[in-house]
C-alpha cells in the first residue's frame with residue numbers, strides 16, 4: 001500500500017482539538033434542549049448574519065434544504081425544475097422528491113449553469129430554476145436572476161458547495177428566492193454528520209420552510225401543511241456554532257492555496273486551468289482542472305500517495321436512476337467532456353506548502369516538464 005503523502009480529507013486536522021465542542025455538548029446534554037431549541041436558533045441567527053440574509057432555517061442536510069426550499073416556493077407534483085446536468089446527485093434527488101422533474105441544461109467551462117441555454121429551456125411547465133454553484137465557485141447570478149424575473153420564476157440557489165463565494169461582490173445564497181447550504185463533512189464548513197440550512201430574505205418563504213422542516217406544524221397540535229421531519233440536529237448545531245467563526249479563515253486559506261496551485265500548474269503542458277471570471281470569487285471547495293490523459297494522471301498521483309479525485313466521472317443525466325428522464329448520451333457535451341478530463345486536487349485550509357509542492361511536482365513529472 002502506498003503511504004499517503006497528500007490526503008484528501010482535512011477532517012483529522014479540522015477536529016484535532018475538539019475539547020471546546022465537547023464542553024458545549026456537555027452543556028447541551030445537561031439542558032436536554034434537543035429539538036429546535038436554543039442552540040439551533042443561535043446557529044440559525046449567526047449563519048444568516050454570515051451569509052447576509054434575513055433568515056436561516058436549519059434542516060437535516062443540504063439535500064433537504066433544496067427540497068424544503070423548492071416546496072416553500074410551491075414546487076410540486078408534475079412541475080419542471082431547470083438545473084445543470086453536471087451537478088451532484090442530491091440536486092436531482094431533491095427535485096424528484098418534491099414530485100417535480102429535473103430538466104437539465106449544460107454547464108459552462110467554469111462548471112456553472114450555462115446562462116446562454118437557460119431561456120430556451122423554459123416552458124409553461126417550468127416552476128423554478130436551481131442554479132448550482134459548483135466547486136466553491138459561482139456562475140453569473142445577475143444574468144440568471146434577470147431571466148427568471150422576466151418569466152416570473154423563483155430561483156433556488158444550490159449553494160451547498162459554495163459558502164462565501166461571491167459574484168460582483170454579492171454573496172452566494174443572497175441572489176435567489178432562497179438558497180440551500182450543506183454542512184456535510186466535506187463542505188466548506190462541516191459538522192459531525194449531516195446538516196444543512198435554507199437561507200432567504202423573504203418572510204413567507206422562511207415561514208413555510210419552518211413549517212416544512214417540522215411536519216408542517218403551526219404549533220404543537222395543528223398541522224398546517226404536509227411537511228417532513230428534517231430539523232437541524234442540536235448536536236450538529238453545537239458543532240456548527242463552533243466552526244462558523246472560523247469560516248473567513250478557512251476560505252482565505254483555500255483561496256491562498258488555489259492561487260498557489262494556479263501559479264504552479266498553469267504552464268505545465270497537458271494542464272488546462274478553467275477560465276477565471278474576475279467577477280466571481282470562489283471559496284474553492286474543489287480545485288479542478290482539465291488534464292490530458294486524465295485517468296493515467298489520476299493513477300500516477302494515487303500511486304504516489306496523492307489522493308486526487310474525479311468530480312464526477314459519470315454525469316448525473318447518464319446515471320441509471322435517471323435514465324427514465326430520457327436524455328440520450330451526448331445531450332450535454334460540456335458536462336460529458338468534463339467527466340472525461342477534469343481532475344480534483346485537495347485545496348483545503350490545512351494543506352501545507354509542502355503538500356502543494358508535492359502535487360505540482362508530481363503533475364509536472366507526469367507531463368515530463370519541470371515546474
Ligand SMILES: Cc1ncc(COP(=O)(O)O)c(C=O)c1O
Pocket residue numbers: 061062063064087088090091132133158160161181182183184194195196
Ligand atoms: C451541489 C450539491 N448539492 C447538494 C448537496 C447535498 O448536500 P448534503 O450532502 O448535505 O445532503 C451536495 C453535497 O453533498 C452538493 O455538492
